[in-house]
Amino acid sequence: MVERRPAGLRHSIKKQMAAVFSLLMMGTILLCWFINNFFLGEYYISKKQNAMFATYQILNMAATNGTLSTDSFDIEFQKNCGKYNINYILLDAESKTLKTSTPDYSTYSQRLLNNLFGENAEHQKLLETGEKYEIQIAEDDRTATEFLEMWGVLDNGNLFLFRSPLESIRESVKLANRFLGEVGIASAIISAVIVYLISRQITKPIEELTGISERMIHLDFDAKYTGKSRTEIAQLGQNINELSYTLEQTISELKSANNELQRDIERKNKIDEMRKEFLANVSHELKTPIALIQGYAEGLKEGISDDEESRNFYCEVIMDEAAKMNNMVKKLMTLNELEFGNEKVEMERFDIVALIRNYLQASELLCRQKEIEVIMEAKKPVYVWADEFMIEEVFGNYFSNALNHIAGKRVIDVKLNRHDNLVRVSVFNTGEQIPEDSLPHIWDKFYKVDKARTRAYGGSGVGLSIVKAVMEALNQKYGAVNYDNGVEFWFELESAGEKVDDEKGMETEESQNG
Structure with missing residues (x-):
């Protein structure tokens, strides 16, 4: 080296x-x-x-x-x-x-x-x-x-x-020595200044060539030697100019070929890894519901229980597990489409407040059954640029996640706030915090903080992965924050231009969940 x-x-x-x-x-x-x-x-x-x-x-x-x-x-x-x-x-x-x-x-x-x-x-x-x-x-x-x-x-x-x-x-x-000393010192100073000035002219092209070579080290080939003299240094400068041009052309060709090769390798590796991961995760996730369905179906066939109530319970378990499998397969297909880039993003201008309120209205009965208080103060329209269908999927995953992990005062607080030219949507639920070491991994496919609890409510471990894929497709930020009394999930969208600061329920970026 x-x-x-x-x-x-x-x-x-x-x-x-x-x-x-x-x-x-x-x-x-x-x-x-x-x-x-x-x-x-x-x-x-x-x-x-x-x-x-x-x-x-x-x-x-x-x-x-x-x-x-x-x-x-x-x-x-x-x-x-x-x-x-x-x-x-x-x-x-x-x-x-x-x-x-x-x-x-x-x-x-x-x-x-x-x-x-x-x-x-x-x-x-x-x-x-x-x-x-x-x-x-x-x-x-x-x-x-x-x-x-x-x-x-x-x-x-x-x-x-x-x-x-x-x-x-x-x-x-004595006079001769004094004269020699005074004249000598003055001559030395004047001569040193003259030599320094002359040496500057001599070394100026060398310094220029040094600067050009420094830039060439960092693959910057725009600098060219411009000296017009006919000295050896000027000839060296012209040679460096030709070398710079040749290197630039060669490196450009190599980079193009290397980038194309790298993309092909990454694409192949990504497809292989995703295929392996998909098969492994699906096999793991489907193993339990298939075993339950098989067990209860065999029980019905063999007539383990003759009473009507037991048979109905067996059928309900089979139907519930089948529904969970169907839901997970749908989500996996959605995630697969997003990750492979087959899902086309349709950017449109829509009212995010209306979308959220429609979703909350559809979930009102479920929230009442679970005795959950849902708070959303924003009422006036707030327009954003995004794919409305995908954003509904993101919000739905956040809200379902809040429903399944709520505890304590059993409050879900939906907020909208604005900073710069972005609108941030956050879903906060009271309950236990997510362990700090788990926060970076919750967006991974099939990652579950509490596997037993996730299994209990039928979670697939794919919802937040879909959020990640959607937000990255939209090139927007997302995340999760722990608070003393719960957890907040958020995502950001580009504002469609309306001022939202004076709307009822809007808060600044620094607002905290109580």
Whole structure:
């Protein structure tokens, strides 16, 4: 069995793309910041050393060539020193100042002589030593700042000192790092947004295809891919469209064939089951009356009793059992017609109040004999849509059921009420409740809650099954409800349009039987 994936996406491609790019960019920026922070200063110092050495070579060559005092050399040398932020002083062998770029030449001169004689060595860090020069990091005692220094002797015997403040280098590194961080973060944010927007355009057709495939999983083939691009995704979308069409046609054909086969199987099974059930139930129900008829008929034949009264009793039993069998067979035939759909439903507009009152009038004598009080307050016509003959059968079964199970105050209450566009007819009788576990089964053929009592009044166990078949043929609801003092059976019919709320005896749906 194929494992179904979760309905919601856990990881979106566009989010992944934006996240990966952002992480890569942030990682690159952090790496650059780390390298700048820890290595840029050293790199600057290294480059500054190279610049000082190049400046030393220029100065030494000019001293050797004798161009040291020319204007052209001064201009080029000043440009070079200005370019690399190098201050210098040049002394002759007698410590006289020949050239300088700083007005504080005395300090530079003293610094050069101190270096020459090895003073303040504890405040110096030697970086490079040549045959005639040294490069070092030295701390100025007055300002407590560090300088990169190069000092030594030219080939012509002149002394020189180059100085460049390291503080400017370190400040440049800090500014570079700060600039890199701020620009990097801003660039990462802007780039992430741009990548996210671009990825949305890239993944939009993928999301569309995902939605189409989701709908195809639920056999919805109406969605089609509508992309117009010429990419691989568009080609995939067209293939999915063709697959969707093919699947829809194939499934439609399979469903049609399967439905037809299923109907044939169900029809055959239903007929077989109904035939078996019918034969079994009829055999069971007819066994008792046939045995009674046979027994009493044999008694009459053999002359068990000679008196007229006994013979009349035997004949009455035989006739009563024959009538019960005849009644049951009629009901079974009616039920069989309904269940097999052979009984045609004739929908007509009729007055349900008149139908019920006619039935009650015909049963008046029987009710008086059994000392039963029948209550029906509805008098004005109430028109409904249904098969009048079938509804009379339904009401008759409900009323006969009430007559046979009445007890207590011996009251049968017939009510009509309306809700929405339906009319509900209910028949309530005082007496014992139906056990709750039996309520779902009372509509089954030959089901009897109290078999001994049903046998006593000649019940067949088919009446409520006929009610079920009729109401299902009419596509209307029916049911039974237990109350503290009895049981109510009800059915609903479609109203023919008259307002029944203000009629005498009409009640709302929530009315209770007292």
